Amino acid sequence: MTPQTLQIIHEDASLIAVNKPSGSLVIPGRGKETGPTLLDLVGQHTNAKVFTVHRLDRGASGLVLFAKDANAHRSLSMAFESRIIRKLYRVLVQGSLTKDGKVDKELKEYASGRVGFSGDGKPSSTSYRILERLNGATLLEVEPATGRRHQIRVHMFTTGHPVMGDELYGETRPVGGVPRLMLHALSLELPNGLKLRAPVPEDFTSIVKKYVIIR
Numbered sequence: 001m002t003p004q005t006l007q008i009i010h011e012d013a014s015l016i017a018v019n020k021p022s023g024s025l026v027i028p029g030r031g032k033e034t035g036p037t038l039l040d041l042v043g044q045h046t047n048a049k050v051f052t053v054h055r056l057d058r059g060a061s062g063l064v065l066f067a068k069d070a071n072a073h074r075s076l077s078m079a080f081e082s083r084i085i086r087k088l089y090r091v092l093v094q095g096s097l098t099k100d101g102k103v104d105k106e107l108k109e110y111a112s113g114r115v116g117f118s119g120d121g122k123p124s125s126t127s128y129r130i131l132e133r134l135n136g137a138t139l140l141e142v143e144p145a146t147g148r149r150h151q152i153r154v155h156m157f158t159t160g161h162p163v164m165g166d167e168l169y170g171e172t173r174p175v176g177g178v179p180r181l182m183l184h185a186l187s188l189e190l191p192n193g194l195k196l197r198a199p200v201p202e203d204f205t206s207i208v209k210k211y212v213i214i215r
Helices: 038-046 070-081 151-158 202-208
Strands: 008-011 015-020 061-067 086-094 101-104 107-109 115-117 125-134 137-144 183-189 195-197
Touching: 008 195, 015 038, 038 061, 061 070, 086 151, 086 202, 101 151, 115 151, 125 151, 137 151
Parallel strands: 061 183
Antiparallel strands: 008 015, 015 061, 086 137, 086 183, 101 125, 107 115, 125 137, 183 195
């Protein structure tokens, strides 16, 4: 699935923030996918070259930033790299978590495209807080301090609570038989004080509603 229209969350002279739907590509992939990417659509909207600041996995939804010029791209990219942009995600994981937690494990990307733990990997840190305990699942607010590929997915998998709908990391896949990856990039807080928030989409909330709240 590729987006046909843009849901623009914020636009100013230097950047555009859009709410990415699950199933869309931020930039062209390695496969045979057809149709416009978010990068294409943002470029069509501005009628000018734009720069991808960061990415989300195809199955994820939520905030993605694009810069309108090279200086803004450099500044925003450095802010992400320096970990001074606060990122919050809404995530549904399999099973019942009983307490908030944090995962600090080095991650390494392999030639297959999968990511795993490795002593020579990059330092990676993910904190999570329980929002709702459900029958068979737990709804979390997740804050990654770093921005490694598949970081949240791999870190939650190692807790024994993989992300629902994950097609790579889980004992059975897609995890829980869920039709989309239950990971949504909810908000970003930029160094200049700008706070951005992408509404959680209906295809995410409708799945959550199928589970009975137990607390």
